[in-house]
Amino acid sequence: MLIGVNDKGQVVGLDNAKRLLEDLPNKIQNALGIIADVNLREQGGQAYIEIVTQPYEMPVAYHGEYHLRSGSTKQVLKGNALQQFLLKRLGKTFDDVVEPKARLEDLDPETIQAFEQRGVERQRLDHHEPLRIGLATFLDNLNLTDGEGGVKRAALVLFGKHPMRFILGAHIKIGRFGQDATDLKFQDELSGDGFRLAERTLQLLDSKYLPGLVSYQGLYRQERLPYPPDAIREALLNAIMHKDYFGGPIFVWVYDDRLVFFNEGSLIEGLTPADLQQPHSSRRRNPTLAMAMFRGGLVETWGRGTLKMIAECRAWGLPDPLFEDKQGGFWVTFFADRYQEALLRQAGLNERQTKGILYTKQQGRITNADYQRLNDCSRNTASTDLKELVQQNWLKQQGTKGAGSYYVVNQ
Template sequence: MPEQQNIEYKQSWHDDYLKWVCGFANAIGGMIYIGIDNKGNVSHLADYSKLMEDIPNKIRNSMGIICDVQLEDKEGMKYISIKVNPYSVAVSLRGRFYYRTGSTKMELTGVELNEFLLKKAGKTWDDVVEEGATIKDIEEKSIAKFIEDSREKGRMPDTKGLSVFQILEKLQLTEGRKLKRAAIVLFGKNPNRFYPNVQVKIGRFGKDSTDLKFQEVVEGNLVQMLAEVQVQLNHKFLTRPVDFVGMQRVEKDEYPVAALREMMLNALVHRTYMGAHIQLRVYDNRLSIWNEGGLPFGLTLGELKGEHNSRPRNPKIAKACFMAGYIDTWGRGTLKIYNSCKEHGLPEPDILEKDGGFMVVLHKVWQGVDESGAIGGAIGGAIGGVIDSLTDRQKDVLKIIKENNDVTYKGIAEKLAINESAVGEHIKRLKEKGAVKRDGSTRGKWVLLIDI
């Protein structure tokens, strides 16, 4: 009986499980069963009478919320169910905030906590007024470029004869006479004056990250950076392979332009703007882009390969970019990256969560012989990208599976001294990254898809 997004099983009660109650209350709600293990076996609670009094009081006194606590009976064996409803306001436990995502409980801190509190207040980071900004902080040329870019799609309302401030009003980037953060990010003369790290750092590396050859930093607003990054890539960081068809010289793009554009737009639109700068790394055999800020809660990496709903972290910025024709609002950005690589003859890109952020890696098609004499190429690059994305704990799980391909969740948990639900979360991530799969069900075996 595996744990799910909204179900948790505990064999006995411990006050630490109040964190799970808090996590459910801040997410979509859920059920906690006390006296049932992960296999669905009921272990009789001898102290159920005391727990029926203590648990509701502890929940109310520590968090100020009410949960439905019921005594259940299965063939004379007593267990307790705790129904936690989702709350529209943020719920804290002794000043700390927890959130249930997947089958794990996580404590919210830093940027994640800030975004969570804004969301509970009905706001997003980019929708907040920037008190220190005035219309003098807006770069008019960027607005003009934005409007010119929008003409092809025809999504923008008529802006003829409007002032800069009135155009920002049309884009819903103002509140009264004040500017919202999105206005500064999109069109600011110097967004870094308000928010550090509104920039893209581009590095040219050799075979790995220790071999840095040169780098550039692109600063400015979103409109400026979108154009300038493409210029820097084309003129300094990428080569254009040349082929000849008859007597005609034909240049081929090293990577599909559509994929590069979508990667850059995804990073600029969906990044956490109070976090680290965007990092774009160009290697001999691959290109990657990373931005701080993981996937929205409830969306998995596997779902990015198919149709999925668009859930932007910065909806004001995203809406403006939609009106300019830069992006769609149907969650098709990652699909465009996958499809353009396929059409370009490149292997499937790696799309993964890494170091508190989101990373996309494109791989070149290359055939040659490596130092060991083996035929190398795009497949080897892709595998290397997957391995680089794994956490130490995920690598430990793979090593255990490599030693014993019919090991159980319980067996892995015992070797790593963690609980089975944590093992389940690691396995889920490894499957999403294409590192392992299960051949068969109950009596099946694990199959490693990468060498470790």
């Protein structure tokens, strides 16, 4: 930087060059916390000041604030944005940082043993490795410690006895809602080691939040979740792995007709929601945590998580899940089969129409005559009911009009 030189590069001189030479080094250090070389130069009898600074690996604060220029605007970084910025400049990620107050005693040995067993089953870890080489070395081999007893945040997320003592965002909140997000019926909060958190959440959803769909195979009653468990598990594991842990918890909204997951942290740069519906590269917000989860047999490293969710939903006969990147986070929405008896009744269909739709779904088609026999009603009543179901997009009419006409569900 040159002071006393105009925009054309011409030296115009300074009246107070010597005073600036004395004052500027202290002012720069006080304002920015850096050392700069301040030199007095002269050209054609005119004095000017030259200020030389060396590159700094660490971000430089101005009066304790960090300013970032984005396009033509200048932003003051605060909170999560500041922490992410500082970590990025240091070449670090949240999960790879040593938690200064944490010790090996804060990790759960039983969880680590279960992790090791699963990793062995998936042929990603050697049998009895923690016992053979010692816990500290085992964790160090997973890059979960710094080799000197320092415990990284990734280890606390995966194995911590009480991870929220160190990482406030390490928990899951589940809520059961009515028609919209303002109608909260009941809720739960789950915390603990991330290795078993997804499974515990799935069990709670199964037992309390998601009533099973009942069907019969012969004389035997069968019940299953309204959503594929493997898709739910994948959504939970992806949220745990890719979450921005500077933020709040993972949220799960349970509605009659959909299941919604949200974790803070937008998609990694270079990925869009549309990319997640086709083969794509694996981009990891928390690479240390992700690699440990891979070694423990929880996830893959090929960017297949969202594709697995889509495949599971299709195999279950459900619409594809919706992936969204908005409001500073990532959303996954699973849609229920709208041809459930409870949802049909909530939609305001009469008893005959409900029975007719369920029959059509089970048999694959229904005719006007089938509808009359099923409901013991007249042809005119059957025609009126079926016409309404077509108009409301529950059924589609196919075949030739008259005796050749039949109806199928409008998936």
